[in-house]
Amino acid sequence: MDFRYLGNSGLKISEITYGNWLTHGSQVENDVATQCVHAALDVGITSFDTADVYANTKAETVLGEALKGQRREGLEIFTKVYWPTGPGGPNDSGLSRKHIMESINGSLQRLQTDYVDLYQAHRYDTETPLEETMQAFADVVRAGKALYIGVSEWTAEQIRAGHALSRDLGFQLVSSQPQYSMLWRVIEDEVVPTCAELGISQIVWSPIAQGALTGKYLPGQPPPEGSRATDAAGGADMISRWLDDEVLTRVQDLRPIADGLGLSMAQLAIAWVLQNDNVAAALVGASRPEQVHDNVKAAGVRIPADAMAQIDQAIGSVVQSDAGLTAANAPTKRPT
Template identity: 55%
Template sequence: MKYARVGESGLVVSRIIYGNAITHGDQIDETAARECIRAALDSGITTFDTADLYAEGRAEEILGRALAGERREELVICTKVGRWARPGDPNAGLLSRKHVTESIDASLRRLGLDHVDLYQAHRHDPRTPLEETVAAFADVVKSGKAHYIGVSEWPGDRIRAAARMARDLGVPLVANQSQYSVLWRVIEADVLPASRESGVGQIAWMPLAGGALTGKYRAGEAVPADSRAGAGASGAKSIGRWDYLNEKVLAAVADLAPLATEAGLTLPQLAIAWVLRTAGVSAAVVGASRPAQLLENAGAVDVLLDEALVRRVDAAVAAVVRADASLTLDPLGPAARL
């Protein structure tokens, strides 16, 4: 495994982060989840990402139980707050002081911890004053319940503003978790520059485009039953919302396969290595339903792609790349679809 600092902070994470969105508490049972976490630890992965939203809290609970007994100081545990709207609770899903303060305590109970290493705001909340959100997150750190703060899927102007506020409060903003892959490049125009200016590192999620970049989905063929899109409604919704099973996308991905073979890589390794080569990207979040998947993907940290191969990869997918910076504000809007 390789390791990297997050932005300009002192926090060091494994370049492959194990994430349990969708899988834990949803698509795989707890035994399979524990096997994947064990494989992650054995491969040198130190960093684990979850959120209160995932499986309505069950993902945090499973992760907490699986990591119980491990040396806490050797782990980096990341979770998020926001987006989880619940019937009958008008404060749920906001980034208000009330919701942030209550949610960190709930996440810690589910994880079985007294602190997390990185606490992240899950999407920007335009209904709450930014000053209130940043101050609440700073207080989470000052209370000892988190070491660092970050955001997820925030636009560049909000990252710049939040970073200034956080710095003034003595609790720097260190990370932005953003969707980024060879197919989804909306952060390149504004978010990446804003983050670099602000000392914020990128933690890239969905580097395999929800599985589209694994090669398991093929144009004109049925979705494999054991795939993320075939294993349940949540997986199908997750990959379908981004239009990654569009025939144009799948045809472009098919053109990447021989490039990976030529380089002696699997297609997922090529896709992850492409993300990790980007300046400002500290790590990539990958999920898995089987240990073998995780171990294969972790091999991407040893790959250095030459520029000639990168140009050929970019050319192969040029017609289906999403790069509209406005999608940072509305990632599920009409422009996301081909």
């Protein structure tokens, strides 16, 4: 495993970070989830990402149980706050001081730890003054409940404003967690340059585009049984936008590139996001331990410049790169 600094902090995280969105507490039985976490530990992954909203807090509980007994100092545990949890009352979502303070306490209890290494604003809250949000995060850090603060799916302008306030309050934003893959590159024109300037790293989610970049989905054919595209619990909705025949045809054009580099299609996709110098880690989930063992082989891979050019040519016009899509996909008010 290779490790990278998170932003301009002194914290190093594993460049393959284990994430339990869409799996723990919902799609995967708890014993299998624990096996996946232990497989991640066995291959050198030390960084684990979750959120209070995943499976309505169950994912945090599963991760906390799976990590029980591990040396806490040897782990980096990340979680997030914003989306609704609990019964969905008027203050059960957002980034108000009340919700942040109550949420961090709940997360620590479920994760069975005294602190998280990284606490992230899961979205931007348009209904709470940014000053209130950043002051609450500052107090969470001063209380020792979180060591570092990050954001997820914020625009470049929002990141810049949050960074300025954090500096005034005596701490600093160190990370951004956006969607990023060969197919979804909307952060490249604005978010990445802004973060590079401010000393903020990306921890990217969905580097294999919900599985579409594995190559197992073929144009004109039904999805394989047991795949995410057949999961009525939510997985099918997430991957559906990538199951267009033109996209899937382009993805198949990546296969000879992966073969030439001695990589699986998934490994190529993960290695691709890690070529971006502003990316500190790629979030990778798993529903089976063997997936962890396969994906981790992308660590430390350097894709030659000619192969990177071939990837761009293969993907072609199906790439989503409009920087405005970050704002367009963001909630305009707190969800309930």
